[in-house]
Amino acid sequence: MRLSEKKITASLKRHGYKLTPQRRAVIGAIASSPDHLTTTALYQKVRQDHPAIGLVTVYRTLDILARLELICELHAGGSCRSYTIAAPGHHHHLICADCGEVIDFSGHYLTELEARLCRETGFEIEGHLLEFIGRCQDCQRAT
Amino acid sequence: MRLSEKKITASLKRHGYKLTPQRRAVIGAIASSPDHLTTTALYQKVRQDHPAIGLVTVYRTLDILARLELICELHAGGSCRSYTIAAPGHHHHLICADCGEVIDFSGHYLTELEARLCRETGFEIEGHLLEFIGRCQDCQRAT
DNA sequence: GTAGGTGCAAATCGTTTGCAGTACA
DNA sequence: TGTACTGCAAACGATTTGCACCTAC
Numbered sequence: 001m002r003l004s005e006k007k008i009t010a011s012l013k014r015h016g017y018k019l020t021p022q023r024r025a026v027i028g029a030i031a032s033s034p035d036h037l038t039t040t041a042l043y044q045k046v047r048q049d050h051p052a053i054g055l056v057t058v059y060r061t062l063d064i065l066a067r068l069e070l071i072c073e074l075h076a077g078g079s080c081r082s083y084t085i086a087a088p089g090h091h092h093h094l095i096c097a098d099c100g101e102v103i104d105f106s107g108h109y110l111t112e113l114e115a116r117l118c119r120e121t122g123f124e125i126e127g128h129l130l131e132f133i134g135r136c137q138d139c140q141r142a143t
Numbered sequence: 144m145r146l147s148e149k150k151i152t153a154s155l156k157r158h159g160y161k162l163t164p165q166r167r168a169v170i171g172a173i174a175s176s177p178d179h180l181t182t183t184a185l186y187q188k189v190r191q192d193h194p195a196i197g198l199v200t201v202y203r204t205l206d207i208l209a210r211l212e213l214i215c216e217l218h219a220g221g222s223c224r225s226y227t228i229a230a231p232g233h234h235h236h237l238i239c240a241d242c243g244e245v246i247d248f249s250g251h252y253l254t255e256l257e258a259r260l261c262r263e264t265g266f267e268i269e270g271h272l273l274e275f276i277g278r279c280q281d282c283q284r285a286t
Numbered sequence: 287g288t289a290g291g292t293g294c295a296a297a298t299c300g301t302t303t304g305c306a307g308t309a310c311a
Numbered sequence: 312t313g314t315a316c317t318g319c320a321a322a323c324g325a326t327t328t329g330c331a332c333c334t335a336c
Contacts, residue, residue, distance in 0.1 A: 016290095017290090017291095018289095018290065018291065018334085018335055018336070019336095020290095020291065020292080020334075020335070022291080023291090038325095039325080039326085040324090040325080052293085053292090053293085054292065054293040054294070055293095055326095056292080056293065056294080056326090056327085056328095057291080057293070059325095059326065059327080060291085060292085081325090094260055094264060094266055094268075096266070103264055103266070105260065109252070109253075109256050110252075110273075113250075113252050114275065117237055117248065117275060121237060121246055121280075122279070122280035122283075123237055123239070123246070123275075123277040123278065123280070124278045124283055125237075125275050125276070125277035126276050126277045126278065127275070127276045127277075128273070128274060128275040128276065129272060129273070129274045129275075129276070130271070130272070130273050131271060131272045132257065132260060132270070132271045132272075133268070133269050133270045133271065133272070134266040134267050134268035134269045134270075135267045135269065136264070136265070136266055137264075137265040137266070140267055159315095160315085160316095161309085161310050161311070161314090161315060162310080162311095163309075163310070163315095163316065163317080165316085165317070166316090181300095182300080182301085183299095183300080195317095195318085196317090196318085197317065197318045197319070198301090198318095199301090199302085199303090199317080199318065199319080200316080200317060200318070202300095202301065202302080203316085203317085224300090
């Protein structure tokens with residue numbers, strides 16, 4: 001279950017952001033895609049029914065959405081970020097190094113470890129990043 | 144315990160890479176720092192006793208060292224990479240969001256999870272990235 | 287009406303590449 | 312000696328910023 005378009009726009013309003021057609025378009029595009037999209041990919045998609053939108057606006061909208069934790073950011077290996085609608089609760093990613101497919105999985109494998117690290121280092125732990133890199137079945141066959 | 148400068152140069156030679164003064168300088172700089180350094184920070188440091196070196200050479204050297212797994216790469220949150228001498232065995236990072244301090248810890252907390260993901264998704268898992276973000280004791284006090 | 291949002295162009299940042307000269311093995 | 316390495320400059324992609332105009336509230 002992922003956040004609906006409605007909930008996202010509502011949350012934007014609640015935080016005092018204006019609801020422009022551009023923002024609706026970005027939210028619509030990201031909400032209608034099951035995959036993680038890079039900013040540029042999302043830009044292409046949004047342009048299909050909103051040709052006048054600027055790439056900058058997409059960046060700014062994504063920035064707001066990420067800050068409100070309405071979308072989730074993925075640091076897939078290299079130097080590019082991609083986004084998808086946030087799923088409630090914490091989750092992690094399994095990424096195919098060849099085709100870029102992303103599988104989400106969730107669980108609390110790390111709470112125990114986190115508690116131990118807190119105790120041993122005195123850190124106040126705010127979050128973590130857990131990603132597996134590998135090759136999906138299709139790409140294995142393709143070799 | 145971290146790899147010594149000697150072991151690194153030896154490994155470079157063993158893999159057929161030439162041992163130039165520039166490479167020695169980069170290795171010396173990274174080996175003498177206990178911290179993780181970004182490429183640019185490392186470049187500044189190397190220039191202190193090797194002013195003629197080019198940033199490009201630092202990039203290329205780091206690339207080789209990372210490929211040979213002699214140094215380890217850190218994707219600290221944002222879009223910048225930093226490097227430090229590799230510790231033997233696999234390890235993870237605990238990063239202070241305020242001051243950037245990095246604590247290494249090791250363990251095989253993920254092998255079981257990795258096996259389960261393999262089974263369930265058919266992925267061939269090549270590696271993973273596990274980083275905790277938080278605030279160290281000093282920064283907590285500083286608030 | 288006005289603060290906030292938009293879009294363009296230009297600036298910036300980190301990183302890579304082409305190429306001619308240089309130096310290690 | 313020959314191949315690999317270096318350094319410059321230029322290219323590059325992703326992201327940010329300055330600014331004038333525009334629009335949702």
